[in-house]
Amino acid sequence: MRRPERTTVAATKADGGMERTLAILKPDAVARGICGEIISLIERAEFSITALRLLRLTREQAAQFYAVHAHRPFYGSLCQYMSSGPVVVAVLQADRAIERWRQLMGATDPAKAAAGSIRQRFGLDVERNAVHGSDGLETAQREIGFFFSALDLLAL
Ligand code: DAT
Ligand code: MG
DSSP, X not given: OOOOOBOSOOOSBOGGGOEEEEEEEOHHHHHTTOHHHHHHHHHXXXXXXXXXXXXXXXXXXXXXXXXXXXXXXXXXXXXXXXXXXXXXXXXEEETTHHHHHHHHHOOSSGGGSOTTSHHHHHOOSSSSOSEEEOOSHHHHHHHHHHHOOGGGSBOO
């Protein structure tokens, strides 16, 4: 079977100036069976999904992924939670993907998230807030590289 065409560089800026960002559907979303609904929202918002995987982080991998928060009081709990069950990781590609995905996610605390946003609709509390999104170009590059190699990304 012919393999799909794949990229040869792990650039955050894809061809045509399109941006890439990392999305995670967190353990609470997978456990509640709402990944389909969330992915529908992503598709309806006209992101291209260029990589997608289901996996379970070890506690050590979660700690590495969230190392930037190591000094925060919630770090231990966050790492415990993020390794508590499977997650879905995806690369979303679109014009201004980083900003647009954060907008669709809503604020970190579901209680403060805008009406209609994913976290407002599906988040349980500030920790179990259903989804993750990169917060800038460099972060997106690091976070995509954490889960995917250049060969995993579909070239659009
Ligand atoms: P975001 O996920 O919106 O980028 P962040 O990077 O500040 O937010 O924090 C990463 C994750 O850590 C967040 O999705 C949930 C958890 N978190 C943040 N603030 C928290 C808090 N005050 N109490 C518990 N968990 C928190
Ligand atoms: Mg963040």
